[in-house]
Every structure is written in structure tokens, then in C-alpha cells.
Amino acid sequence: MRSPLKLFSVLSTDLPIVLVTSAALLGGAQLATAAEPAAADSDVSSRYWQTANAPDHELYVKEAMPPGFQVIATELEGPVFADSKGHTLYKWPLRALRNGATGDREGRPSACTNEVLRVSAGLMSPYPPGLVLPDLDQRPSCVDLWPPVLAPKDAKEVGKWTIIQRDDGAGQWAYGGYPLYTSSLDRQTGDVNGGTKMDAGGDGGVVRIPVGPAPAVPPGFKIAFSTTGHMITTDDGASVYTWDGDKSGTSNCFKECLTAWTPVLAPEIVKERDDWTIIKRAPGVNQWAFRGKPLYTYNYDRGSRNFWGADVPGWHNVYTQRTLRPPEAFTVQDVEGGGQVLADSRGRTIYRYNCRDDSFAQLACDNPDSTQAYRMAICGDGDPKLCRETFPYVIAPAGAKSTSRLWSIMAIDPNTGHRAAPGQESLQVWAYRDRPVYTYAGDDKPGVTNADGYGEFTGRRNGFKAFVLWDIFGSNEFRP
Amino acid sequence: MTPTSRCLLGALTLTALTSGGSALAADALRDGRIGYVMTERRWAVYETPDGKVECPRGFNSGPREQFDELFPKGKVYTEMESRLMREGRTFHLENQKDPFPFYEAQGPMSYGLNLDGKTGPNDYQGPLGEKGVDNQLYRAIGCIAAYRMGGVVSFFDTDDMYGNAYNRWLIELTGVDDMVNDDEVTVTTYRGLNELHRDGTGTAFAPGSTQQVDVRWGKSFVSQLKGKIVNGVLTTEPIDALKWPNSQPGVFSGYYIMRGSRLHLDLTQRAAQGVLAGYVDVESFSHQLNTNWATHHQSYGQLSAASLHRALRRLADGYADAKTGVNTAISSAVQLSFVQAYLVHPQEKTVIASKAR
Numbered sequence: 001m002r003s004p005l006k007l008f009s010v011l012s013t014d015l016p017i018v019l020v021t022s023a024a025l026l027g028g029a030q031l032a033t034a035a036e037p038a039a040a041d042s043d044v045s046s047r048y049w050q051t052a053n054a055p056d057h058e059l060y061v062k063e064a065m066p067p068g069f070q071v072i073a074t075e076l077e078g079p080v081f082a083d084s085k086g087h088t089l090y091k092w093p094l095r096a097l098r099n100g101a102t103g104d105r106e107g108r109p110s111a112c113t114n115e116v117l118r119v120s121a122g123l124m125s126p127y128p129p130g131l132v133l134p135d136l137d138q139r140p141s142c143v144d145l146w147p148p149v150l151a152p153k154d155a156k157e158v159g160k161w162t163i164i165q166r167d168d169g170a171g172q173w174a175y176g177g178y179p180l181y182t183s184s185l186d187r188q189t190g191d192v193n194g195g196t197k198m199d200a201g202g203d204g205g206v207v208r209i210p211v212g213p214a215p216a217v218p219p220g221f222k223i224a225f226s227t228t229g230h231m232i233t234t235d236d237g238a239s240v241y242t243w244d245g246d247k248s249g250t251s252n253c254f255k256e257c258l259t260a261w262t263p264v265l266a267p268e269i270v271k272e273r274d275d276w277t278i279i280k281r282a283p284g285v286n287q288w289a290f291r292g293k294p295l296y297t298y299n300y301d302r303g304s305r306n307f308w309g310a311d312v313p314g315w316h317n318v319y320t321q322r323t324l325r326p327p328e329a330f331t332v333q334d335v336e337g338g339g340q341v342l343a344d345s346r347g348r349t350i351y352r353y354n355c356r357d358d359s360f361a362q363l364a365c366d367n368p369d370s371t372q373a374y375r376m377a378i379c380g381d382g383d384p385k386l387c388r389e390t391f392p393y394v395i396a397p398a399g400a401k402s403t404s405r406l407w408s409i410m411a412i413d414p415n416t417g418h419r420a421a422p423g424q425e426s427l428q429v430w431a432y433r434d435r436p437v438y439t440y441a442g443d444d445k446p447g448v449t450n451a452d453g454y455g456e457f458t459g460r461r462n463g464f465k466a467f468v469l470w471d472i473f474g475s476n477e478f479r480p
Numbered sequence: 481m482t483p484t485s486r487c488l489l490g491a492l493t494l495t496a497l498t499s500g501g502s503a504l505a506a507d508a509l510r511d512g513r514i515g516y517v518m519t520e521r522r523w524a525v526y527e528t529p530d531g532k533v534e535c536p537r538g539f540n541s542g543p544r545e546q547f548d549e550l551f552p553k554g555k556v557y558t559e560m561e562s563r564l565m566r567e568g569r570t571f572h573l574e575n576q577k578d579p580f581p582f583y584e585a586q587g588p589m590s591y592g593l594n595l596d597g598k599t600g601p602n603d604y605q606g607p608l609g610e611k612g613v614d615n616q617l618y619r620a621i622g623c624i625a626a627y628r629m630g631g632v633v634s635f636f637d638t639d640d641m642y643g644n645a646y647n648r649w650l651i652e653l654t655g656v657d658d659m660v661n662d663d664e665v666t667v668t669t670y671r672g673l674n675e676l677h678r679d680g681t682g683t684a685f686a687p688g689s690t691q692q693v694d695v696r697w698g699k700s701f702v703s704q705l706k707g708k709i710v711n712g713v714l715t716t717e718p719i720d721a722l723k724w725p726n727s728q729p730g731v732f733s734g735y736y737i738m739r740g741s742r743l744h745l746d747l748t749q750r751a752a753q754g755v756l757a758g759y760v761d762v763e764s765f766s767h768q769l770n771t772n773w774a775t776h777h778q779s780y781g782q783l784s785a786a787s788l789h790r791a792l793r794r795l796a797d798g799y800a801d802a803k804t805g806v807n808t809a810i811s812s813a814v815q816l817s818f819v820q821a822y823l824v825h826p827q828e829k830t831v832i833a834s835k836a837r
Contacts, residue, residue, distance in 0.1 A: 098776060120559060126544040126779040132558040201730065203774070302645075302673070337732040338646055338697045358559075377564035381572035442767075447700075452732040453771030456567055459731075461774075466732050472673075472697070473646040476732050 044332040044340070047310060047317075048228040048469055049325040052403045056291075058223075058230055058320035059274050060213040064158045066151075066173070071213060075405050076323050076433075077192045078223075078230050080212040081175065083149060083182060086189025090146070090208040091178035092362075097123040102360045103206040106177035109164055112142035112361060120358040124203075124461060133359060134373035142361035146181040146194075146208065149173045175211050183208065185367060185434060190405060193367075193434045197225040198480045203457040205356030207480075215320060218266075218276050218288070224305045226477050228469055229322030232290065237304030240264055240295045244314040248292035249279055260312070261296040263287040275320075290318055305478060307339075307470045324404035327430065329397065332469060337449045339470035339477070344394055347446025348439040350467040351391065352432060354460055354480070365462070367435045368410065372417035374462045378455040384415045391438040391451070391464065393429035406433055438464065452476075508687070508749040508820045512656045516752045516818035517672060518649040519685045520638050521726075524591035524755060524813040525618060525627050526607070534585045535623040542625075542782030543775045546580055570770055570786050578790045585622025590615045592813035593744055593757040595718075595798075602797070617760060617812035620791040626781020633773070633781055637726065646727045646734075648672035649701070650691055651743070651752075652823050653714070659749060662709040667716055667743060669705075670823070671698030671725055677821075687750040687820035695826060701725055701735075709747060718742045718758065728772040736768060737761040739799050739809045745816070752818040759798035759809035766792065 050056055058078040060071065068084040081089040092112060094103035100123050104111050116139055122129025133139060151163045151171035163171040164179050173180045183194025195208035215223045217232065221240075224231045232240050241261070245252050253261055266278045266286035278286040279294055288295045295318065298309030310317045326342060330350065333343040342350045355365035355374045365374045380387030396409040411419060411426040420426030429436045440451035455463010460479075468476035508514050528534060541549070547566065551557050590604035592615035599612035606613045621627040627634055641647040650670040656662055670693045677689030695702070700723055707716035722741040727734030741758030766789040769778075778785055796807035 120563075125776045126547060127563045128547075130556065131562055132556060134558070134560050134564070334697055335732075336697055336700050336735075337727075338694070339732075341732075358563075373560060373564065377560070377568035378571060381568040382560075382564075386572065449733040450767070451771070453734070454571065457774045457776065458728070458771065462567070468732055471732060473644055474730060474732065476730070479730075 045325055047307075048322065048332070050229075050319075050322040052324055056319070056321045059216040061216050063160070063213055066155060066158050066161050069161075072190055074190050074192050074210075076229070077197055077210050077225075078212065078215065078321060080192060080210045081180075082189065087182040088186050088190075088192045088194065089149060089173075089175070089180045089211045090183055090194050091175065091180060091211050092146070092206065092208050093178055095202070095206040097202065097206065098125045099123050101206075102362060104179050107164070107174075110148060110166055110172055110179040112146050112148070112179075112181065113167065114141045114143040116141045117359040117361055121360045122358065123360075124358055124457065127358070131358075133357060135371040138371070140363070142363065145184045145363060147184070149180040149182060178211075180211065181208065185364075185369070191434075194364075196480045198227070198478055199225075200480055201460060204354060204460040204480070206362040207356070216274055216276075217320075218270070218273070220264075220288075223320060224478060226305075227323075227467065228477070229319045231305065232295075232318045232320060233305055234264065234297065238297045239301060239304075239306045239309060240290075240318050241298055241309045241315045242290070242293035242295065242318055244316075246294050249277070249289065251279060251281055251287060251294040253294070253296065260299050261309075261315075262299055264295040264297060293318075302472070305475065306472075308472070323406060326404060327396075327400060327402045327407050329394075329400065329430070333446045335447050335449050335466075337452065337466070337468075338472040339468065341449060342467040342469060343446060344439055348443050349446075349449045349451075350394065351438045351440060351451055351454075351464040352435065352467055352480075353391075353438065353464055354455075355462045368412060368417060368419045375417060378463055384417065387417075388414060390441050392441065393427055394437050394439060396428045396430045398428075400430075407431070408434065410434070410436060412436060432467075437467065440464070509656060509659060513652065513654050514656060514659070514749065515650060515652040515691065515821050515823035517676065517685075517689070517691050517821040518641070518651075518816055518818050519676060520815070520817035521641065521649075522634055522638060522815045523617065523621060523627055524615065524815045525622050525629070525634070526585075526587075526590045526604075527628055528587075531623070531628070534587045534589075535583060536586060537581075537583050537623075539623050539625050539782055540583050540784065540787065541580060542779050542784050544779045545782065546784055546787075549580070566786075567775065570775070573786055573789055578787050580784070580787055582787055582791050583623040584619045584791070584795070590618045590622075590813075591755065591815065592618070592811070593742065593755065595740060595742075595757060595759065595811055614797070614811035615757075615813050616795040616797050616810050617792070620788060620795050620810070624781065624783050624788065626778065626783035631781045632777060633783065636728070640728055641726075642676055644727065644729060645673055645675060646671075647725050648674065648676075648691065648694075649724050650693065650821065650823055651818065653707075653747075656709070659709065659747060660712050665707050665709060665714070667705040667707050667714070669701060669703045669722065669724065670694065671701040672821075672823075685819045689819075689821050690824055691821045692824045692826060698725075705743065707743065712747055714743060714745045714747050714752070714754075716743045721761075722756075722758070724756075726768060726772070731772050734768050734772045735764070737764045738812070745818075750820050752816075752820075754816060755813045756816055757813040758811075760812045761799075761809050762789075762792045762796050763808070765810075 057073050060079040071079050072082045092104045094105050120131040151173050160176050162174045164174045166172050185193035192210050200207045266288045275291050277289045281287050301308050309315050329345045331343045357363050379391045408431050410431040413420040414427050442450045449466040451464050452466040453459045459465045471477050592613040594612035595614040604613040626632045650672045652668045654666045656665050672691040673694045674691050679686040703722045705716040705719050718740040722738050738758040738760050745752040745754035769785050796810045799809040800807050
């Protein structure tokens with residue numbers, strides 16, 4: 001059997017690491033022998049996360065809502081709609097997979113029923129439909145996990161809030177034409193464990209998406225949902241930046257500064273509102289400012305939604321809100337994939353496990369309350385011990401705490417992968433959004449992400465993906 | 481495409497890139513330094529029309545065909561015993577025998593280099609008459625549709641490289657006195673950070689672009705080889721291990737490790753073309769395949785990763801494990817094309833992950 005511990009030993013053990021200068025390369029000079037320290041970013045905390053007492057949160061466009069609903073400010077997803085009990089609302093839009101589509105059609109009754117589906121739908125090739133799903137005796141229905149948000153008989157539609165009849169005749173609230181649900185994974189007000197606004201991509205399955213009001217950004221801007229928060233970009237996706245050299249309401253970026261940075265200009269006639277104001281660069285030349293700080297794009301950015309400009313000292317990406325820093329035991333590492341990942345205290349990359357079953361209900365199988373059959377197959381060929389050896393849990397030390405709501409310590413039964421019962425011997429593991437996180441035995445050093453893509457559909461469907469904070473070549477920091 | 485026509489096409493491409501633009505060509509070698517960026521890569525597979533010579537029993541079956549054979553229609557199966565068993569075994573392959581026949585490529589011909597300096601019973605003859613060509617990887621993949629010209633791996637390995645700079649592979653020659661004959665040059669490999677620069681037709685790549693060397697994240701892809709140029713052909717001495725990036729869209733990792741690797745490239749000041757040959761590490765080869773190619777995509781090319789992995793282990797012919805004596809790497813060759821590029825080194829100090837001893 002292949003051992004991941006041995007998989008990647010070739011380069012890490014056999015080869016000398018040497019230092020050579022460009023001048024030496026030019027002349028073919030003798031190579032010197034000295035190791036270069038790993039790239040360090042002393043400013044990573046403020047780069048990706050906001051402090052617990054920071055007031056930053058995303059403002060939104062207020063709209064009329066039916067009685068009983070509210071808007072809740074959440075740490076990762078920003079403002080979301082919730083019911084009267086504080087449960088976050090989700091939609092399940094139809095989406096095409098490889099061999100067909102499922103989900104709710106706009107303006108049509110819910111496809112999420114109380115039937116316990118027993119066989120696969122065959123939506124993800126190459127496997128056929130009709131395969132018996134695992135753990136049938138404990139398998140929930142779609143409604144068990146996604147209770148519909150029912151409307152009282154006398155409820156009245158308001159704006160985008162409409163009522164759609166379920167097959168049993170009950171009225172179900174819908175927003176923007178899509179039926180609304182709560183999630184059994186959300187336990188407290190502000191939990192958004194059922195889904196995310198980040199784009200799961202086609203092979204991640206047909207996912208549930210939290211519903212909320214539109215962010216209050218002026219025309220010409222939009223929000224990119226990343227693993228670290230809500231980044232502001234221009235309409236065409238260019239990241240915007242602020243500079244420590246500016247004062248509130250004043251730009252000091254002129255002459256040489258403008259060779260690398262371009263002010264984000266505002267129309268001549270513009271309405272200032274909330275966080276968004278304008279400054280006068282020159283008579284008739286308006287520049288957008290966010291929370292008082294003038295905004296720029298970086299002339300050397302590569303592609304859209306980028307962090308390159310924040311590598312320049314004193315310059316920062318701009319967020320409406322960022323998440324709070326992960327627990328102290330976690331670190332940030334440069335990785336050869338190109339960018340940075342969240343890592344454990346040894347610098348080993350943190351992985352999250354993604355899973356959605358192949359039924360028409362597309363139920364999540366990525367958390368300890370769901371079947372573990374899929375994860376066990378991938379991480380250990382069904383063997384829990386091999387699974388733990390290949391993808392070890394990240395053990396939380398005694399007394400560890402998290403200021404972030406996203407991070408918690410979970411008691412896990414090591415043999416089943418489910419939550420441990422009270423009093424049962426268990427592992428105390430770190431969990432992100434109520435899902436344990438892992439490292440990979442084949443990552444023999446910091447700076448590698450060898451398990452990214454490990455599993456079905458390159459880790460998106462039933463497998464492991466690195467916890468990416470910055471991907472210089474792709475968009476993995478904008479994927480769940 | 482026949483081997484002859486492919487050779488002709490290669491020669492024409494190189495000739496076309498060589499001719500014209502003389503001012504640029506004259507400038508490309510500066511201070512003994514010239515750089516190139518890779519524009520094409522393909523595991524070398526020698527093909528005859530319809531594959532009847534090298535694959536007389538046809539092509540191998542893939543995941544879809546194997547699943548149908550294991551689980552014939554008319555019965556009900558669980559996901560556990562079918563799909564999840566298959567997917568789990570892909571990543572945790574036991575040492576059991578492959579239940580499916582595996583068709584190895586037949587015939588005396590293959591692309592590649594003589595890696596061990598010997599001529600043995602399993603060696604091939606090159607299309608130009610070279611003796612002792614070592615390329616057992618060809619024996620393993622030659623009858624898998626995915627790796628043949630136009631196959632899913634053959635095509636997307638290059639096509640996905642265009643749009644994903646993670647895969648940008650650069651070589652830089654230094655200490656060059658003469659591009660035609662020079663008995664001592666240094667070749668350094670890097671990952672680049674920039675997009676490829678297409679020519680006016682949009683279908684080919686133009687020499688003369690700028691590529692920034694990735695010395696922050698791409699340290700492990702920096703290797704240094706010693707070589708010489710004879711009649712315009714660069715050959716390098718083998719290097720212990722060379723790692724080069726190879727990732728599919730959306731995957732945040734992916735690379736091959738080649739032991740005893742060396743370059744053999746026809747050089748001009750506008751382009752380079754030839755092979756990278758050596759012993760590719762079997763475990764990392766299969767890991768790259770499993771993490772970058774979903775079973776769905778493998779099915780397009782009738783590529784069963786589990787069957788191929790067993791074949792790689794069986795045919796491995798180099799770098800025996802010191803304890804078990806089992807070979808860990810398999811002889812192989814990658815056909816490569818480059819165009820000249822100006823490499824920009826963003827900092828003075830560059831870390832070399834591996835170098836010739």
C-alpha cells in the first residue's frame with residue numbers, strides 16, 4: 001500500500017539546498033552553500049483578518065421584509081436574512097452537474113421534500129444512477145436537514161419576498177423567486193454552517209447559499225467573497241487598495257506614486273453615502289474613498305481579485321469586513337502552489353473536507369453529523385485508523401480558545417468520525433464552521449499542499465482542499 | 481500524425497521560428513545568457529496510424545468500461561461496494577493483481593534517450609536510429625488513449641498550461657559563448673509568473689516576451705544542470721532529481737519529479753525543442769494524476785489510474801529502493817517546445833533546490 005509519508009521524500013531529503021546570486025549565475029561561479037530563511041510576512045494578521053473589537057461590518061441596502069424576518073450580521077457571510085429565531089435563510093438554486101441538474105427552479109415549488117432518497121441520481125459521471133446510498137437506516141430526508149420556511153396563511157408578499165406553494169399545499173417563503181430554508185447545522189443566531197456565498201464551482205455539487213440583502217456599494221464596485229472576508233473590487237474585478245501614506249479624506253499619491261497606483265475616480269456628480277465618500281484630487285477630479293481612505297488600483301496587479309498590491313509596504317486590500325483571526329495555534333505559510341495557506345503550528349497546510357452526496361437532494365456529507373462513509377473511503381479506503389494516519393485531525397490543546405465564531409473545538413469519536421457522546425473517549429479537534437480540519441501525512445514540510453485535490457472531482461465533491469488565503473495563479477481563495 | 485510528419489512539423493516550426501526577426505535573434509543572447517519559456521509539453525508516445533503496430537490488441541479500458549465490467553447492469557449495487565470502493569482504491573491501492581488486462585505498447589520504436597548508456601532487451605530504437613532508448617513509461621501509457629496525440633491528457637496538459645501560469649516553466653542558459661558550439665554552459669530551471677505571449681495569429685507563441693522568475697513560491701522548481709552545445713544541440717548531464725510544475729485548473733498543487741533527468745534540445749536564439757528525459761518517480765506520477773484528474777476526466781481518455789499505477793510499478797526500471805530493492809522510478813521522456821524569453825530576476829539571490837553534482 002502506498003504510504004503518503006513516503007510519497008514526497010525524494011526532493012525533501014536527497015537534494016542540497018544552495019544559494020546562488022544572479023551575478024554568480026551570470027558568470028557560472030561556484031555555488032555558495034547557505035539556506036535562505038522562508039519568506040515571512042509579519043503583517044499577515046492585519047492583512048487577512050480584523051481584530052475582535054474592530055467595528056468593521058458590511059453595510060447593506062435596506063429593503064422591506066415580511067414580519068418576523070430580520071437581518072443578522074455574520075462573521076464570514078456578512079449580512080444575512082434570518083427568521084424570527086435567528087436562523088439563517090438559504091436558497092437552493094438549480095444547477096447543472098455533469099449528467100443532469102437538480103435544485104429549485106426560480107418561481108417553482110421546492111424540490112426539497114420529506115422523502116428519504118435511497119439511491120444515487122447519477123449526476124456525477126462516470127458512475128450510473130441507482131446505486132444504494134450509504135447509511136440508509138439513519139439517512140435523513142431533505143426536509144429533515146433543510147426545513148422549509150413556511151408562511152402563515154395570512155402572510156402577504158413584500159417586494160422580493162413571495163410565497164410559493166409546496167406540494168402539500170403549505171405556503172413557503174421565497175426570496176428572488178427561490179424557496180427559502182433554514183439549516184439543521186445552524187444552532188445559534190449568526191451561524192451560517194449550511195452554505196456560503198463563495199462560489200463552489202460546478203463540480204462541488206448543487207449547494208445551498210445563504211440569502212441576504214445586497215451590499216451597499218456604489219455603482220462601479222462589487223464584493224468578492226473570499227476565505228478571509230468581503231473584498232471590494234471594481235466592477236471589472238480589479239482589487240482596490242488603500243495607502244498608509246494618505247490621510248483621511250486626502251490623497252498624497254502623486255508623481256512617482258501614480259506610476260504604480262491609479263486613483264479610482266468617481267463621477268462628477270455623485271451621492272456620498274455611509275462608508276463611501278469622495279475626495280477632490282483636483283478641480284473636477286473626484287476620487288472614491290472608503291471609510292475616509294482614498295481608493296486605488298494597482299497597475300501591476302495580475303488578473304482580477306488580487307492581493308499583489310498588498311505586498312507593497314503600506315498598501316492594503318480593502319474589505320467591507322474581514323473574518324477574525326484563527327486561533328493562535330494556526331500560522332500562515334507561503335506555499336509552492338503560489339500564494340499563502342492557513343497552516344498548523346508546525347507550518348503544515350490545513351485542509352478542509354468537501355462532500356455532497358449524489359442524490360437529487362444533494363445532502364452534505366462533510367460534517368460529523370452526516371454519514372462518514374464518503375470521507376472514510378477517500379482518506380482510508382474505509383479504515384478509520386488509516387484515515388486518521390493519512391489525514392490527521394488538528395488536535396486542540398487543553399485550554400485553547402477562539403475569538404472567531406468560525407472556529408470551535410469539537411469532540412470527535414476517532415473511530416466513527418461522528419461527534420463523541422458525552423463522557424465518551426474522544427479527540428478534541430479544531431473545527432471550522434463545525435467541520436473538523438486536517439493536515440496531510442504526505443506534507444513532510446511547510447510550504448506544500450500535496451493533498452489539494454485528493455478525492456473525487458479533485459477534492460471538490462468528496463475530498464480535500466487546502467485552506468487557501470491567497471492564490472496567485474487561480475481563485476482558490478474565493479472557493480469554499 | 482505519423483512520426484515522420486511530426487518530425488517534419490517540428491523541424492518546420494523550429495525553422496519558422498528561426499527565420500525572420502533577425503534583429504531580435506541577434507539580441508536574444510546577452511552577456512552569455514539566454515532564456516526560454518515552455519510552450520508545449522507532452523509525454524513522448526510513439527504512434528503509428530491507428531496504433532495497430534504498437535497496440536495490436538487495442539487500447540486499454542478506462543474507469544467507465546471497468547465499472548461496467550465489475551458491476552454489470554441488472555443488479556443493484558451499493559455506493560460503498562462500487563463507486564466508493566473504486567474511488568478509495570485509487571488513492572489506497574492494495575498490492576493485489578489488476579483484475580483487468582493491461583495492454584503494454586509493443587514494437588521496437590520509441591522516442592526518448594539512452595539513459596543508462598546501455599542497450600538492453602527492453603530498450604527501444606529511436607525514430608532516427610538511436611540505440612538503447614530507455615522509455616518504459618511509453619510501454620505503460622502507449623496504449624492509453626488519454627496520452628496519445630489528441631487524447632485528453634495529451635491535449636489538456638498543454639492547453640491548460642497556457643492559461644495557468646502555475647505551470648510556467650522556464651530554462652535559462654548562462655555562460656554561453658557560442659550558441660552553436662560551447663563545451664560548458666549552465667542550465668537553470670525556474671517557474672515563471674507571467675502569461676505566455678501569443679503572436680499576431682493568436683495560435684502560436686512569440687519569442688521575445690518577458691517572464692518574471694518566481695523565486696518566492698517557486699523555489700522547489702529551481703534546478704541547475706551542467707551542459708554543452710554541439711552543433712546547436714544542447715545536452716545536459718543528468719541531475720539527481722528535477723521537479724517541474726504540472727497542475728490542472730482549480731488544483732493548488734501538482735508536479736512531477738524526475739530522477740536522473742537531462743535535457744536534449746535543438747537550440748536557436750528564438751526557440752528550443754527536444755526532450756526532457758529521465759526516470760519519473762512512480763508515486764508522485766500517480767499522485768499528480770489522482771489529484772489533478774478526476775475519474776470523470778480520466779474516463780474521457782479511457783485512463784484507469786489504478787491500472788496504470790500497477791503497470792508503472794511493474795515496469796519501473798530505475799532508482800531501486802535501498803531496503804526493498806524495488807524500483808521506484810520509470811524511464812520516460814517528455815517532448816518539449818520553448819520560445820525565447822527575457823527572464824527577469826526580481827531579487828539578487830536565487831535559491832537552487834537541486835543541482836548537478
